[in-house]
Amino acid sequence: MHFERDLLKPGRRLDTRPPADRDVLRIGFDAEGRAVVTEEYSGFLRGRLYYETFVRHGSDVVEAAHFDTDGPIYLHEYSFVGGLMRSADTVARRGSGRESYTYAHGRISRVEIEHNGRPCSTLTAEHDDDGLVRLVEVMGRGSEVRYERPPAGFDLDVACRAVEDALVTLIPDAVARLTVDGPAACVALSYHQSPALSVEVHASTADERAALAAIDPRAAWSPADFETGTDIDLTGAGPVRLVWQELALLDAADPGAGSEIGRRLLCSAAARLNLRDWSDTLPVTDDFVVA
Numbered sequence: 001m002h003f004e005r006d007l008l009k010p011g012r013r014l015d016t017r018p019p020a021d022r023d024v025l026r027i028g029f030d031a032e033g034r035a036v037v038t039e040e041y042s043g044f045l046r047g048r049l050y051y052e053t054f055v056r057h058g059s060d061v062v063e064a065a066h067f068d069t070d071g072p073i074y075l076h077e078y079s080f081v082g083g084l085m086r087s088a089d090t091v092a093r094r095g096s097g098r099e100s101y102t103y104a105h106g107r108i109s110r111v112e113i114e115h116n117g118r119p120c121s122t123l124t125a126e127h128d129d130d131g132l133v134r135l136v137e138v139m140g141r142g143s144e145v146r147y148e149r150p151p152a153g154f155d156l157d158v159a160c161r162a163v164e165d166a167l168v169t170l171i172p173d174a175v176a177r178l179t180v181d182g183p184a185a186c187v188a189l190s191y192h193q194s195p196a197l198s199v200e201v202h203a204s205t206a207d208e209r210a211a212l213a214a215i216d217p218r219a220a221w222s223p224a225d226f227e228t229g230t231d232i233d234l235t236g237a238g239p240v241r242l243v244w245q246e247l248a249l250l251d252a253a254d255p256g257a258g259s260e261i262g263r264r265l266l267c268s269a270a271a272r273l274n275l276r277d278w279s280d281t282l283p284v285t286d287d288f289v290v291a
Contacts, residue, residue: 001108001125004135004147007245009253020047023255030057145241156246159239160265166237167269171201176281178203178228183283185209187273187290188223189266199266202229206285 003010011025018024021043028037040051051073056063064076074092078085084106090097095116102110104127111123121139123146125132135147167189175187178201185206191199202223223229234240247258273290 001111001123001132001135001147004132005123005137007147007248007252009249019043147245148242150242150246154239154242156243156261159243159246160261162238163234163240163243164265164269164272166234166240167199167232167266168272170232170234170237171269171273172276172278172281174201174230174232175203175278178230178282180228180282181205182207183285183288184278185285185288187278187288188226189270189291190223191262191266199232199234200224200229201232202226203282204228 002008014024023043024041026039026041027035030036034055034057036055036057038051038053038055039049040053041047042050051066051068053064053066055065060080062076062078062080064078066073066076072093074090077089079087079089084101084103086101088099088101097116097120098114100112100114101108102112107125107127109125109127111125113120113122121137123135123137126134131149132147133149134145137144137146171187171189180203182205184203186204186209188202188204189199190202200223204226208226247262250258250261270290278284278288
């Protein structure tokens with residue numbers, strides 16, 4: 001469940017090294033076809049090697065050592081019984097961890113997670129004949145769906161439109177509750193994907209925008225620079241969690257692909273919001289815009 005729990009995509013073998021501005025793994029195998037060394041190259045660092053992992057395969061134990069330029073980052077020991085991994089122990093620079101695995105019909109059904117010897121959380125997995133259906137992490141009294149297989153017929157474009165419709169409905173009410181010191185010149189939308197699809201709305205006056213420009217006329221402003229803002233509560237607003245999950249998976253397979261869809265979703269919502277009359281929501285300037 002390595003890929004599902006962290007919303008990653010399996011890699012693919014490349015015939016040639018990609019350009020230096022792309023992240024890439026270089027994997028070495030032993031005579032039995034087992035991965036024994038992995039080198040990680042950073043596109044952000046212009047192709048520089050920045051991580052190395054070395055693996056030693058025993059009969060019932062597999063050991064992995066992960067290094068950066070300063071030395072070991074962590075050491076892993078994976079213990080197997082009857083061909084199934086039963087535990088994974090980690091020692092890192094700032095602590096230790098342990099995961100214990102329970103199986104049902106040969107598939108992991110439960111993962112007990114500890115940090116520095118203390119219980120931290122539990123993962124429970126549901127499977128059917130087609131594989132993993134749902135992965136839930138329980139932390140104290142709370143729980144979070146880490147992965148859920150989309151239902152048959154799930155269409156990401158349709159789901160994004162449902163989220164967009166919800167935003168067009170929710171944002172004016174959220175803006176009406178903001179306290180703006182003067183007529184608003186701009187309402188700006190922004191979002192991030194972790195730990196879930198979260199949308200924020202900010203409002204600014206013309207004076208506030210002018211003050212930001214006066215600090216550095218060449219600098220681009222962001223919504224977070226505005227003093228007035230709030231989060232949009234998307235709880236129950238359609239398939240929000242699945243949209244976030246699928247955008248994250250798209251980014252994992254093709255960096256930026258999911259983020260671009262999220263950007264277009266917000267742009268489309270902003271375009272629709274620009275068509276409404278905002279005078280009954282809050283005082284606005286003549287050149288008011290939703291961006």
